[in-house]
């Protein structure tokens with residue numbers, strides 16, 4: 001049930017009153033809310049598994065890793081709350097030597113957290129942990145595209161958390177549009193770039209800061225000295241988790257002709273090992289979120305396979321009605337082909353032949369800055385060459401996705417893959433204002449120092 005449009009403004013006003021009462025600034029309140037949230041995700045684990053699995057048939061193992069990110073975020077915030085909230089002493093200058101100078105971490109106020117369907121629980125609760133640790137009030141807007149998790153969050157969070165400071169708004173475009181007409185102190189949005197632009201222009205009207213966690217085409221380059229078997233296994237693993245519906249999923253793979261000829265059989269083997277000969281009957285292989293997205297992926301694949309230079313190497317089976325797409329490998333993909341247009345966000349993987357590492361770099365640079373960049377190589381010179389000549393949200397060498405689980409590594413994109421970062425301390429900082437504080441005395445010494453600034457300030461003639 002979407003939240004009635006008429007209730008949305010009242011909820012935001014109510015939260016603002018709570019924030020203005022200073023209730024959420026107390027460390028005890030923050031600790032209590034974080035503890036409740038932690039107990040909620042551990043005690044209600046079975047219900048979370050059930051809701052997520054209903055949305056896209058992910059295996060319980062996959063959902064477990066999704067929830068581990070949330071557990072870690074909350075646990076880390078609880079563990080570091082006292083440390084993070086302490087004012088940070090600044091080095092005084094000569095003119096402020098007798099003063100108290102520090103940076104205080106203040107909550108921003110009432111924040112809006114908008115999530116995306118592919119990890120509908122994680123993508124609102126992990127930022128919520130950071131928002132609470134920083135002492136904010138928050139409106140959470142999970143994605144309506146994953147209705148079971150949306151309903152689960154709307155049903156349970158008000159029973160667990162302080163309803164005067166945290167509210168869930170459900171629904172899609174009309175409800176989010178209504179929210180975006182209102183004043184927030186930060187909008188934290190996860191989702192695609194085209195909606196990201198709508199969020200950012202609505203925020204600009206109120207000068208509201210935004211953090212945008214977007215996606216894009218994360219490339220993989222496999223060099224000739226790489227361990228091909230290992231690269232194939234890890235790429236296929238990262239491409240088939242959640243059926244490729246991960247912002248960090250490898251989008252396309254570049255390698256020279258000889259490497260590609262070795263990657264193809266190794267990847268085919270990995271697909272069978274990880275998803276069985278018949279992925280449609282493998283209980284641990286997820287489904288596409290809905291038939292629209294399945295149809296979208298099918299038409300990209302169909303258009304790609306119409307091109308005579310591309311070859312279907314594995315998979316290709318699509319069952320729109322059952323939202324199933326087999327792990328699919330296509331070789332001979334050119335940079336202007338359908339598979340190279342938009343972010344794939346599904347289990348289709350194009351292999352792009354490049355002459356050398358320089359061509360791979362120029363392809364990466366010709367596209368928008370990716371959320372992640374994956375390099376499989378032994379030579380540090382090659383790794384450095386790629387990293388020194390490109391920019392991406394993150395770089396991972398000889399693996400994929402793993403930055404997601406490093407609690408204290410800032411997680412976020414750059415350019416069109418996003419702005420701002422969170423996770424661990426970065427999350428706390430993202431939801432805080434770093435407020436400069438200088439306290440000068442009015443005693444004799446302080447005044448003597450300050451009087452140096454009084455006119456005539458300088459004897460230098462004009």
Ligand code: NAD
Nearest residue numbers: 115116117142143145172173176191192213214215216247
């Ligand atoms: P989505 O359809 O769930 O939309 C995201 C949010 O935007 C939802 O809450 C939705 O209600 C809202 N929304 C939709 N249309 C809107 C409109 N017209 N105006 C205002 N709000 C609107 O998710 P999606 O965009 O399909 O998500 C997939 C994308 O998200 C991919 O590009 C993926 O890479 C990216 N993503 C990024 C991260 C990250 O952490 N960087 C994580 C997950 C997904």
